Amino acid sequence: MGASRLWLAVVGVLVAVSGGTDANADPGARVAGEIPLGGRAVQLDVYSPAMGRVIQNKVIKAVGAGAPTIYLLTGAGGGADGISWWDNTDVRGFFADKYVNVVMPVGGAFTLYTDWMSEDPSLGRPRWETYLSQELPRVIDGVLGASGRNAIVGVSMSAASAVDLTIRGGKRFAAVAALSGCPWSTDPAGIGLASAQAVRGGGNPGNMWGAPGGPGWQAHDAFANAGRLAGKTIFLAAATGLPGPADHGLPMPPVEAIAGACTAAFAGRLAQLGIPAVHVHRPTGAHTWGQFETDLREAWPHLAAAIGA
Template sequence: MRNGRLKLIVAGLVSSVALLGTTVLAGPAHADPTPAGPLVGVKADDGATVVSTEWNQAENYLIMNIASPAVGQTLPVALLLPQGWTPDTTKKWPTIMMLPGGGGDTYLTWAGATDLRSVAKPWNVIVICPEAGPKGTYTNYFNGGKGGPPQWETFHTQEVRQIVEKAFHGNGQRAVAGLSAGGYGSMIYAARNPGMFKYAASYSGLTSIRLPAVQWAVYYEAGDKDPSARFGVPLVNAKNWQTHDPSYMAKYLKGTGLFVSSGMTGFPSNVSTLGWTPDQTIEAATYLVNQDFVLQLRLNRVPVTTDFYPLGEHAWAEWNVELKKSWPLMMNAIGATQN
């Protein structure tokens, strides 16, 4: 493939994130206030605090709002709760965090755009669907080397995790999965926090940013007012880019179960819903970077389960299929049992 064509495709990988679906789970029509218990007011170690909750007991899901020092905002998180969950139970459950993509995805999109709720219902597991910002951001910002907010990695891996385990009965056996930008998030979180997650899954995720063309595409298409704020300037701040690159950090994924999938061409499959457009080159580009990531895993003798399918768009219909393929693997890794 000519280098110019590769750059065009890679640029499309970032700029076409708007293709992600925006169907969401509607808020509860008859939400029950959460019963009195250790919910509102619970804090993470850095002071992140649950300021409000809304529990739909009939549907068994809860939405909590967390005042996050890491991000500097109050952010929502949806929890799909297992049968038998109550605020005051002493029973604990494994957890899985489902990370959304960019382009308008929110903490509700996973449950609204896929069969996540019916897939999870038979299992004794707490499903965590956090907010991740309008671009699907999964890093603590570099900010010229000064750090500081927004710190999305801290929000997800520390604040949300600690609150769920302190007050919502998570047992410390964890998996993480995500699509597109969230697929990047799942792999980089697992790599940067070895041992935190028993399993990580990426569906059409940006799992490698080693190529200069990919780095510059991310730099210019990230959508931040200062394009260097997220990771710094490519080449100039190479070390920070490396430590936020799943392929460079592949060796730290040893011991974590892994699932990586994407379409090879972006052409429609039998479940496709969008119809092919030139923007679907995003899926073909995702396939290319996933090949680099899988190569780095194998060079480091890190086992991985892959599913690269010839036909399939960068779309929720495809990720719904991949969710169902990977779900039993994730549940087995975290010791989740069926009802």
């Protein structure tokens, strides 16, 4: 099968079953509103100059100033569909006694949380890399008096995004956890896997990073750029796709088996480079929030040690 046909085939399969730092970012990112959500939790609305609109963020504030921050990204729907860490897990209970600010952006469906090169008729001109790597951290550090030490966690679609943001973000993120996702490469399968997410939202992958396989895609190739993760804390987790106790009997399409293979391949790439990483390959797990929450709890001690939480 030719490369182009393989790419289209992978896109078709994933659509059927289906989650560069801008150095000139406008410093005008600011809080546009705050809504109490109970306890130390608030909805923090932040204006993004890069995207020209206000972005909602669910935030659990740490007790006292000077705490580090963990950013939790969600899956393909961006959390606006009511499917997220906030909606589907006990993040409020888990982080209640932790010395860390927890930030959960809402939005970014099917965008891969990246900066798109061109305007897209369906998805517009997303600038999520600029928002997550520059604008939002500046606001959080200023408003909450945070330490500037950050970790980022991605799940499903955003697992690869979290790796990409950590690679491209310089010192912004000291630690990353990629859960049940597929770090991108510029081979046909990798292009297809990344493209499938944009296609699900009606977007044109060519508007994201330009011609598939070209320089724009190579700049986001996690395998080619993995060396830039040296010195960072890395936690990778995925499972086989076989339902287990954490899934609570919920049926899911066979996405997790693909994620398990991708995650193992990326762990192998890091090992080849001599970059330490924690890699958890679970014998059961079917791409459910029960599995994701289990992985987050296991990742936390590693992330906490990296950011001083």
